Amino acid sequence: MKLSYALPLAGMMAVSSFAAHAETVTVATVNNNDMVIMQRLSDAFEKSHPDINLEWVVLEENVLRQRLTTDIATHGGQFDVMTIGTYEAPIWAERGWLTPLTDLPADYKPDDLLKPVIDGLSYEDKPYALPFYAESSMMYYRKDLFDKAGIEMTEQPTWDEVHDWAAKLNDPDHDVAGICLRGKPGWGENMAFVTTLVNTYGGRWFDMDWKPEIDSKAWHEAINFYVDLLKNYGPAGASSNGFNENLALFSRGNCAMWVDATSAAGKLYNPKESKVADKLGFAPAPVAATPKGSHWLWSWALAIPSSSDAKDAAREFITWATSQDYIKMVGEKEGWTSVPPGTRESTYANEKYQEAAPFADFVLDAIREADPTDATLKPVPYTGVQIVGIPEFQAIGTQVGQMIAAALTGEMSVDQALSSAQRATQRTMERAGYIK
Amino acid sequence: MNPSTLKRFAIGLLAWVIAFIIFFPIFWMVLTGFKTEVEAVSDPSLIFTPTLDSYAEVQQRADYFKFAWNSVIVSFGSTLLALIIAIPSAYSMAFLPTKRTKGTLLWMLSTKMLPPVGVLVPIYLLFRDTGLLDTCTGLVIVYTLMNLPIVVWMLYTFFKDLPKDILEAGRMDGASTLQEVLYLLMPLTLPGIASTGLLSVILSWNEAFWSLNLTTSQAAPLTAYIASFSSPEGLFWAKLSAASTMAIAPILVFGWLTQKQMVRGLTFGAVK
Numbered sequence: 275m276k277l278s279y280a281l282p283l284a285g286m287m288a289v290s291s292f293a294a295h296a297e298t299v300t301v302a303t304v305n306n307n308d309m310v311i312m313q314r315l316s317d318a319f320e321k322s323h324p325d326i327n328l329e330w331v332v333l334e335e336n337v338l339r340q341r342l343t344t345d346i347a348t349h350g351g352q353f354d355v356m357t358i359g360t361y362e363a364p365i366w367a368e369r370g371w372l373t374p375l376t377d378l379p380a381d382y383k384p385d386d387l388l389k390p391v392i393d394g395l396s397y398e399d400k401p402y403a404l405p406f407y408a409e410s411s412m413m414y415y416r417k418d419l420f421d422k423a424g425i426e427m428t429e430q431p432t433w434d435e436v437h438d439w440a441a442k443l444n445d446p447d448h449d450v451a452g453i454c455l456r457g458k459p460g461w462g463e464n465m466a467f468v469t470t471l472v473n474t475y476g477g478r479w480f481d482m483d484w485k486p487e488i489d490s491k492a493w494h495e496a497i498n499f500y501v502d503l504l505k506n507y508g509p510a511g512a513s514s515n516g517f518n519e520n521l522a523l524f525s526r527g528n529c530a531m532w533v534d535a536t537s538a539a540g541k542l543y544n545p546k547e548s549k550v551a552d553k554l555g556f557a558p559a560p561v562a563a564t565p566k567g568s569h570w571l572w573s574w575a576l577a578i579p580s581s582s583d584a585k586d587a588a589r590e591f592i593t594w595a596t597s598q599d600y601i602k603m604v605g606e607k608e609g610w611t612s613v614p615p616g617t618r619e620s621t622y623a624n625e626k627y628q629e630a631a632p633f634a635d636f637v638l639d640a641i642r643e644a645d646p647t648d649a650t651l652k653p654v655p656y657t658g659v660q661i662v663g664i665p666e667f668q669a670i671g672t673q674v675g676q677m678i679a680a681a682l683t684g685e686m687s688v689d690q691a692l693s694s695a696q697r698a699t700q701r702t703m704e705r706a707g708y709i710k
Numbered sequence: 711m712n713p714s715t716l717k718r719f720a721i722g723l724l725a726w727v728i729a730f731i732i733f734f735p736i737f738w739m740v741l742t743g744f745k746t747e748v749e750a751v752s753d754p755s756l757i758f759t760p761t762l763d764s765y766a767e768v769q770q771r772a773d774y775f776k777f778a779w780n781s782v783i784v785s786f787g788s789t790l791l792a793l794i795i796a797i798p799s800a801y802s803m804a805f806l807p808t809k810r811t812k813g814t815l816l817w818m819l820s821t822k823m824l825p826p827v828g829v830l831v832p833i834y835l836l837f838r839d840t841g842l843l844d845t846c847t848g849l850v851i852v853y854t855l856m857n858l859p860i861v862v863w864m865l866y867t868f869f870k871d872l873p874k875d876i877l878e879a880g881r882m883d884g885a886s887t888l889q890e891v892l893y894l895l896m897p898l899t900l901p902g903i904a905s906t907g908l909l910s911v912i913l914s915w916n917e918a919f920w921s922l923n924l925t926t927s928q929a930a931p932l933t934a935y936i937a938s939f940s941s942p943e944g945l946f947w948a949k950l951s952a953a954s955t956m957a958i959a960p961i962l963v964f965g966w967l968t969q970k971q972m973v974r975g976l977t978f979g980a981v982k
């Protein structure tokens with residue numbers, strides 16, 4: 275071998291042996307703003323952990339869910355850290371797909387994590403994912419429009435009040451809808467909202483024998499109310515509006531009220547993204563027959579699949595990304611409104627956060643009051659506020675969501691929609707073996 | 711204006727209108743890439759101050775060139791492999807057909823009728839066990855198999871249009887089968903082979919199911935790159951448009967350069 279070849283070759287081998295020394299952790303995540311910030315700030319982690327090298331796979335939520343499910347169900351071992359939600363954590367843990375995260379170090383301060391949030395990510399009292407950010411739902415409204423119409427917001431609004439206010443505030447001539455709500459079909463889109471509405475009207479998805487209760491009085495009341503409210507006082511084409519569309523509508527000033535995720539607050543308060551930042555008011559999610567389950571609980575969390583071959587390094591990373599120090603770093607570098615909300619008591623005790631985010635206490639209360647184990651008036655065999663913690667729920671939720679969206683567009687009546695939803699759900703549950 | 715000029719004018723106008731309609735989404739995407747996020751979701755407007763912010767942010771979040779290079783490797787690699795397999799098979803089907811040739815051709819096409827997700831788990835397991843997950847080799851294999859039916863079919867129709875006598879003349883002059891294919895068949899049907907290859911490159915470039923499911927970070931092509939910019943939470947249209955513009959730019963330029971061959975190939979043998 276000529277020396278001229280040998281030298282660079284030796285150099286390359288030296289480099290590759292150095293690179294092989296660093297352990298690679300592949301992180302799969304969604305591209306919501308909070309995660310984008312995490313990716314950006316992860317340089318700090320790599321600097322403090324020179325032996326760990328991070329690889330990122332960022333995907334849209336639905337694509338990510340499919341991708342992760344394929345990998346974890348086949349033990350593909352492509353990922354070391356997965357971003358999952360409150361829905362997946364217990365289901366995947368039960369199947370032994372996730373690594374339990376017990377014996378967390380004391381300086382991680384596990385007791386500081388908000389209880390309902392970490393409970394939602396646990397299975398048989400062991401946590402299987404650490405919360406990155408969490409949200410509940412609440413009502414946003416336009417103070418200026420309320421003042422102009424002489425309406426006073428109550429401490430705990432009811433849906434009947436909201437109906438009257440929407441009627442008064444609806445002003446299509448000026449492009450202002452009385453109320454904006456989710457209409458786009460999907461288990462995580464319209465059904466997240468619809469399920470909280472059904473909960474507060476006293477309904478439930480299943481009785482204690484897993485028989486669907488969709489064709490029931492409470493569901494009829496709730497869905498008739500929802501369809502009537504959106505048809506009369508909602509924006510045009512409400513059945514294609516999800517979280518993003520409504521966020522855009524509200525921040526442009528096209529909605530007088532909006533009930534949705536608490537995580538929208540930071541965006542609506544940011545004058546760069548929102549025209550209504552200085553006119554924004556907020557209130558708890560409205561209630562009807564019962565306050566139970568009137569607002570949801572969701573969190574995005576980081577978990578380690580049991581098929582990972584870099585579990586220790588992955589654990590280093592997720593305890594860093596969900597730590598108090600990380601939250602502090604985001605506050606200092608990106609501004610306190612950009613801090614990932616809803617995970618730690620200490621975030622809400624922080625004066626700087628309190629000052630930057632006047633909605634902080636509201637969000638904290640909403641999350642604390644959301645109880646996935648007691649979210650319905652009548653007893654149920656499942657856990658979850660806006661979800662049913664069984665693997666079949668994705669399919670059921672999306673199918674029922676499509677029927678409710680059809681009722682909203684007027685393709686079918688509410689009665690038709692609910693009776694076909696009842697039949698379809700009954701079939702799925704029989705096939706899955708819940709109903710003998 | 712006499713009737714024939716009027717007719718030509720009308721046809722010309724119609725062609726322009728149709729071309730504009732087809733091109734409009736691409737035009738709008740390019741435009742949106744230069745807007746701010748808020749402008750991108752505001753009322754559609756042609757007047758705005760162009761900004762490169764989205765491009766800067768997109769590049770900051772993911773290394774475009776790594777994804778683009780993977781796209782080039784897998785789409786050209788799979789096309790080359792598909793042509794190497796398909797030319798001999800199309801040759802034998804076109805010039806030496808048996809009574810089962812038609813059936814074989816139809817069977818090959820029928821493999822395109824199964825939704826890919828139906829075989830996702832078996833393929834994923836095969837790839838896991840053979841260590842092909844997240845490798846360009848793995849994607850090249852899948853894309854070759856995916857495009858092979860179309861490539862064989864297209865080549866078969868091009869080859870069939872070639873008079874058999876030319877090949878016979880070659881054989882009389884003592885050419886072997888390989889020489890026949892290399893020196894007679896391929897040069898004579900080059901426009902057809904080129905357009906088949908181009909189509910295969912474009913199909914592989916745009917393929918988004920297998921590339922998203924079989925890659926993670928090392929072999930991820932541009933389709934995975936685009937998928938990372940859509941989001942159910944927050945504003946993303948400007949960034950997504952900027953990423954998409956960058957993702958289609960190479961193939962668009964490539965298409966432009968090879969437009970002549972493409973049109974010649976697609977109309978090859980159409981007029982006898």
